[in-house]
Amino acid sequence: MSSLLRIVRFTRSLAPLYTAVIACSVLTAAAGLAVPFLIGYATDTVSGAVTEGDDVSTAVRTVVLIAAAVLLAELITTVVSNVGGWFGDVMSNRMRTILSVRYYDKLLHLPQRWFDGEITGTIVARLNRSITEVTNFVKMMSNSFASMLITTFAVLVISAWYAWPLTALLLVVFPVYVWLTSLTSVKWQRLEAEKNEQVDIASGRFAEVVGQIRVVKSFVRERGELSDFARRFGSTDDTTREQSAHWHRMDVIRRAFLNLVFFGIYVIIFVRTVQGQFSLGEMVLLIQLMSMAKAPVESMSFVIDSAQRALAGSRDYFRVMETEVDPRTAALMAAHPTDGATTDGEAIDAPVEPVPGAPVISFREVDFAYEADEDVLHGIDFRVDRGEKVALVGESGGGKSTIVNLLLGLYEPRQGSIEVVGRPSADLPLDQLRSRIGVVFQDASLFSGTIRENIAYGRPEASDEDVVLAARGANAEAFVQRFPDGYEQVIGERGLKLSGGQRQRIAVARAILKDAPVLVLDEATSALDTKAEIQVQKGLDELMTGRTSLIIAHRLSTIAEVDRIITLRDGNIDEIGSPAELATSGGIYAQLLALQSSGDTRRLAKYDITG
Structure with missing residues (x-):
């Protein structure tokens, strides 16, 4: 239960709601416990009038008042239990909000490497399943089981007053029943984890397929994807059969033990009543109390089943929450804690001043590997001075985009260092590092909102005029105005309602509006035709x-306008120089120029270059 206790500590801001639920549970239990006493008293009153000759009119008035008291107790139970249920619903939903926001906050600050090994849909499925199972359990506990626990404790005390053997038997029932259930737990949770793994993978693939449905349809892969989806869900059928058989087999043993103990309880009550130790009213009272005690025991299978699902969900949740983050990201999270509240943006710490005369970007003997012992960059060493335009050229997969990822702090070098404005990149707060860099990726990477929202993504507070000016600078204004809603046009998931060139121009406008001092163009015009590119x-x-x-x-035409070119070959720097210098060096750039002159577009494509 430690994981569930961590959830409670994790959501300690809900303490007032926890208190309200407990208070309602106490009142509900108290009102419920009054009913057996009232009915027992009514039984003795009726018995006295029928068998002992007590005054009938007095007995009638008494039983009517008792019936009114029962009505009042039940009305109190009805009202207070529903008030408690309302608090429980609010509490569970608030808990869902807190857990979801903190999970999302954690994901946003996890290192890029973590996402490299995860499937997007699986992350989403895990979020939905884990938090749903935890909050459902909490809701069930708050709406019903809390009052049942209080009632059970009261029954133990009351039964001890009347006959201690009843309490002794009840005290045997609970620990033995829980122990028998715990014998089931280990195997049940192992099988549940197996099911969750298959469901998460299938759900992740489902999200991928929906997101890339055009690819699926164009390659006629509907049947294959459906078959894999059905196979994974189908595998949970066999697991469920084994899991359910194990659970219900143990449930037969548990319930048989329960039935045997309550047989002994009823024998004691009946025999003592016959012997005159209990009145009929007391017998009725004790039978009702025993039934009240039996109810939570009988429902314990369901409670434990729900608890085990919640435990499995909470473990998955905390497995993500315990993943280490970049120390700079951890500092940012500590500076901007979340507790279910949302903000329009994160405050940025006091800006770090550039070192006078230092290069804006400096890579110093940088080695990097995505996987252990498989370096993709070797001894990368170069500098970019203020206002300088530097191009990276090399074969596809040669490390160009990796250099950009390192510059943005998405990964850390295995060896060497990176400096930005004369400061070690590792010492710069990530928000400051990335706020200094405007990026246009090869993949436009737009969101499903409006055109305006996408252009202003880096500056949400930008005015409409600033957005229009940015779109105009990126040659996007003309096609935006052709949409019925203009800049308020919704462009669909990942901008699917736009052409490739349109998406790229929106991405360029986004970088223009950010107005960062450092600009990174990762093949920024690759999706544009010649006219639009110009x-x-x-x-x-x-x-x-x-x-x-x-x-x-x-394009080679873009390279010709830069101040310097850095050519990369197999993750190593091959040459550094101006376009004029490298044109006659015989290296990669000179080879590209020669290929352009010969019109060999096939070999140019190897370098992601066109003439």
């Missing part, structure tokens, strides 16, 4: 004026 390039040229720019080139 127009967008004019906007980029204006944007690059006075800014430090790092360009992964797509």
Whole structure:
């Protein structure tokens, strides 16, 4: 239960709601316990009038008052239990909000490496399943089981007053029943984990397929995807059969033990009543109390089943929450804690001043590996001065985009160091590091909102005029105005309602509006036709004026305008020099120029370059 206790500590801000639920549970239990006493008293009153000759009219008035008291107790139970249920519903939903927001906050600050090994849909499925199971258990506990526990404790005390053997038998029932259930737990949870793994994988694949449905349809993979989905869910059938058989086999043993103990309890009550130790009213009272005690025991299978699901869910939840984050990200999380509240943006710490005269970007003997012992970058060493435009050129997979990822702090080098504005990148707060860099990726990576929201993603507070100016600079204004809703046009998931060139121009406008001092163009114009590229390039040229720019080139015409070119071969720097210098060096750039002159587009494509 330690994981569930961690959930309670994790959501300690809900203490007032916990208190309200417990208070309602106490009142509900008290009102419920009054009913057996009232009915027992009524039984003795009726018995006295029928068998002992007590005054009938007095007995009638008494039983009517008792019936009214029973009505009042039951009305109190009805009202208070529903008030408690309302508090429980609010509490469970608030808990869902807190757990979901903190999970999302954690995901946003996890290192890129963690996401490299996860499937997006699986992350989402795990969130939904884990938190749903935990909050459902909490809701069930708050709405019913808390009052049942209080009632059971009261029954133990009351039964001890009347006949201690009854309490002794009840005290045997609970621990033995829980022990028998615990014997089931280990195997049940192992099988549940197996089912959860298959469901999470299937759900993750489901999300991937829906997100890339055009690819699935174009390759006629509907049957294959459905078959794999059905296979994974079908595998849970066999697991469920084994799991359920094990659970119900143990449940037969538990319930048989329970029935045997309550047989002994009823024998004691009946025999003592016959012997005159209990009145008929006391017998009725004790039978009702025993039934009240039996109810939570009989429902314990369901409670434990729900608890085990919640335990499995909470373990999955905390497995993610305990994943280590980048120390700089941890500092940012500590500075901006979340507890279910949302903000429009995160405050940025006092800016770190650049070191005078230092290069804006500096890589110093950087080695990097995505996987252990498999370096993709070897001894990368270069600098980019203020206002300089530098192009990275090399074969596809040669490490160009990896350099950009390192610059953005998405990964840390295995060896060597990276400096930005003269400060070690590792010492810069991530929000400050990334706020200094505007990026246009090869994949436009848009969101499902409006065009305006996507352009203003880096500056949500930007005015409409600023958004329009950015779109105009990226040659996006003309096609935006053709939409019925203009800048408020919803573009669909990942911008699917736009063409590739349109998506790229929105991404360029987004970088223009961010207005960062460092600009990174990761094949920024690769999705544009020649005419659109020329127009967008004019906007980029204006944007690059006075800014430090790092360009992964797509066209040789773009490379010719930069100050320096860095060529990469197999993760190593091959040459560094101006376009004029490298044109005659015989290296990669000179080879590209020769291929362009010969019109060999096939070999140019090897370098992601066109003429």
